[in-house]
Amino acid sequence: MTADPSRIRNISIVAHIDHGKSTLADRILQITGTVSDREMKEQFLDQMELERERGITIKAQTVRLSYTAEDGRNYILNLIDTPGHVDFSYEVSRSLAACEGALLVVDATQGVEAQTLANVYMALDNDLEIIPVLNKIDLPSADPERVAREIEDIIGLDASDALLVSAKEGTGTRAVLEAIVRKIPPPAGNADKPLKALIFDSWFDPYQGTVVLIKVVDGILKPGMKIRMMSIGQTHEVGRVGIFSPYPLDVEGLSAGEVGFFTASIKSVRDTQIGDTITDDRRPAQTPLPGFKPIKAMVFCGLYPVDPAQYDPLKEAVEKLWLNDPAFSYEPESSAALGFGFRCGFLGLLHMEIVQERLEREYELSLISTAPAVSYEIALKNGEVVQVHNPAQMPEPDKIDTIAEPYIKMEIYVPKEYIGPIMKLCDERRGRQVDMRYLSEGRVLLEYQLPFNEIVLDFYDRLKSASRGYASIDYDFLEYRPARLVKLDILINKQPVDALSVIVHRDKAYYRGRDLVGRLRKVIPRQMFEVVIQAAIGSKIIAKERIPPLRKDVTAKCYGGDITRKRKLLEKQKEGKKRMKQVGQVEIPQEAFLSILKI
C-alpha cells in the first residue's frame, strides 16, 4: 500500500510575485490530467476567491500528481504551492522544508527580484535541488540570456540548462516535468522508524475539523493513530488520512516521503502550528524536526465595526479567523471615537490587508481600521517595561523613561537608475544605509536599517513609485532601539479622537501634525456646524484647520410628482451619514481614518 519512495518527488515552486508560479502550477495540473480542462479555472490552486482576485497565493496548497515519465515509469509528484510575499516567508520556508527540490521560476522579462532571492536562499538552506525555469518567454520583451546570467551572477546557480517556458501558452512544461523526475532526488527517510511528520499548513474546515498538511519524514501515519504535537505536547486522534489530487482522497496511510493531509477533531488551527513535528504518541521520536518557531505579530491596528451593532458579528468573525490563522492575533479594545473593537496583530502589511478584506468579504462586515502601528517597548520611570501597540495606550509622557522602537534590516533590489530616489526615500524614513552592492551591471542591492514604524504606513507604495515598480524588498526584524518618539493626538472640535493618534519621531511631529490636519480637512465634509481640527503633542497645539459650516443645502422644489424622489435623496444623504462615525456632533467619514495611513 505504501508508495515506493524512489518514485516520489516533492517539489515546490519559488518565485517572485507575478512571475507566473501559479500559472505554471495550473499547466502542470493540466498536463498530468489531474484537472480536466473543463475544471480548470485560472490559478486552480488559489482556492480562495480573494486569492484569485488578487492573483496571489495566500495559503500554501499542495496537490499530488501522477506522471508517466519518458522512462516509462510512473511517478508521484507532490506539488507544494507556496505564498509569494514577504509577510508569509515563514510559511514558505516550512513548505520548502517538505520538499527535496524546487523550481525557481523567474520572469524572463524581469529578472531576479528580492523575493526570488529570499526564497531561493530559503530553498538552499533546506538543501533543495533547484531547477531554474525562465518563464514568459513568449513575451517580446523576454531576455532569457540576460536573466540566466543574473541567476548565475546573483544567486550563484548554474543556469546553463535553465528551462525556457511559457506557462501561459504551455510551452516547455513537459520538459519541466522531466527535469523534476531526473534531477530532483527522491525523499530520504525510513518508514520503519518512529513517526516524524512536518506540519506545513493547516486550516479549519467546518465539516472535517482541522485539516493538517504534512510531509511524513519517517514512519507511517494512519487513521485512528494517536499522535502528539511535539512543541506543545498535545495529543489527538487522527481522523481521515488522505491526499489532494486535487480533490481530497482518503488513503490507508502516508509513509515516509509522502505528502498529504490528516484531519483530527482539533478545535483550533493554532494547535497545529506550522513547522511543528507530529509523532506517534505510543512510539514517539526522540527529537523534533528542526526549524520550528512560533509566529509573532509585527504590525498592529484597531479594527472597529462601522455600525456598532456589528460588534458581535465582528467578534465572532475575528475568533473564527484566529482559529484559522496562527499568525493573526487579537484582543478587545475600546476607543472613545470608534466604540468597541479589536486590536489585531499581523505578520506584515499585506497580511493585515488580507485579514481585513476577508473579514469584510467573508463575514460581510463593514470595518474601520486605525493606522497600523508597531509594538513599542516603553521603559517607565518606576522600572517597569511595557509593550504598547496602540498609540492611544501610550503612558503619560512624565511617566516614561525611554521608548524603544523595532528596527528592521531591509534589502532592496533595484535597477541602478532608481538608486537616488530610493536612497532619498530611505533617508526620509530615518533609514541608515549599511551596504550597497552592484549585483550585475545594472542592478544594485541596498541594505538599510530602518525603524519599522516608518515602513508600516505607505513605504511599499512609495518605494514602488520611486522605482516605477522595479524595486523589490525583503526585510527581517533586527532589534529594539531607543528613539525620541512622541504621541501625536488629533482633536476634532476640542475632543481628542483616540483612533487618529499616532506615534511619530519628535523631529517629524510638526510636519506630520500639519500634514494630517490638512488631510483631514479635505476628507471631512462640511457639516451644519463649524469643525475645528487640531494636532497636539500633550497639551500643545501644533497645527489647526477649520472647516466652515455648510451654508446652503436645500431642495428648492418638492411637489407631488417628486416627493418620492426627493425623499429618496434625503434617505441617501442619511445613509451616507450612517457610514460615518459620529465624534461629538461631527460626522467623520471612513476616509478620514484612512487618511492617516499616508505620510
Added chain:
Amino acid sequence: MAGMYIHIPFCTKKCPYCDFVSGPASPETKKRYLHAVRQEMLLAAERPMLSGLHFGSIFIGGGTPTTVQAEEIISLVDTALETFLFSGTPEITVEANPETVSPAYLREIVCAGVNRVSIGAQDFADKGLAALGRNHTVDQVVAAYDAARAAKVPNVNLDLIYGWPGQSPEEWMKSLETAVSLEPDHISCYELTLEDCTAMAGEVAAGQVVLPSEREVYAMTEFVEEFLQEAGYEQYEISNFCKPGMECRHNINYWENGAYLGMGAGAVSFVPPKRFENTEKLSRFIELIFGGKRASMYAETLGPEARFREAVILALRMNRGIELRKFRLRWGYDLMLYYGDRVSEMIGAGFLNLTGGRLYLTRQGRRVANSVLSRLV
C-alpha cells in the same frame, strides 16, 4: 381634501435646466393626448378606490400648459369638474409661459373657472432669460402679467429662478425688486437646482458656465426672505411667498401629505398609502388609455411609520411647521419621543425651533433644510 394634478407635457422649447416630462409636439399629438387625459379622468372616476376622494383644487402644470388652445384647457377643467366631486369653490391653477398667453386666452380660461395663474417669469433681466435659455423677453413677462390682471385672475403667481450661471447677487436683487413692483399675489423663488442629465448640468460640468458661489447664493436667499417680508409677502414654504391669504392650496396639500390624483403622462398619484406613477411615454400613455387600461404603474406603498416620517419632512418645509398635538393624533407617534435627541440637538443648535407646541425650521435651518430633514427622514 385631495388635489388633482393634470400634466401637459408640451412646451415651445425645452429649457436647459428642465428635467420634467415635456417637449414640443405637433397639434395632432396634442389633441390626441388631451383627449386621452379626459378619457383617463373618466376611467379613474370609475375606480372604487378613488370614489371617496373629495377634491379641493386642480393644478394644470407642465411643460407649458398654455401651449395648448384655451378651449382645450377649458375642456380639461370642465371634464374634471363634471367627473369628480369637488368641495366648495376649487382653486384652479394654470401654469403659463409669458410668450404663450394673450389677454383673450386668459379671459377665456378665467371664465371657465381658472382662478390662479402661475407665470413662468423666471427672471426680470434679459441676461437671466438668456442664461436660462428661455423663449421670451422681459417685456413679454410684463405683458403676460398685465394680461392676467386685465383678465381679473384672482391670484397671480410669478415663478422666479435665482442662482443661474453668471448671476450676481445685485442682479438678482434687481430682478426681485422688479417682480415685487408688479405686486403679484404670490411669488415663488427657486434656487436653481442642477438636475442630472440636463443640458445645463453638462455645461457646468464642462466648465462652460459657472454658477454663483455658495456665499453668493446664500446672500441671494437671505435677500429673498428679508426683502419679500418687508414688501408684505409672507413666506409659507421654503420657496413660496404670498400676500396674506393667497397661498396655493394645491401645493399645501402636498406638504400636508394629502391625497392627490395625477392625470396625464408621467403624473404621480397618491392615494394613501399607495403611490402610482403614470408612464412617462406619451405614445404609450395614449395607447393604454384608449385601450381602456390604466396608464399608472404602482410606485410604492408606505407603511404607517414611513408615512409619518415623510409627513414630517414635508410639513417642515412649511414655515408653520408641525403642530405636535395634531401630528400625534393623526399619526399615532409622538414626534419628540420618536426622534429623541436628534430633534433636541437640532433645536439646541438653532436649526429647529419649538414654540407653542409647534416645531419648525428656523431661518438658519431653512438654509440647510436637507441636512436637517435627512436626519428625520
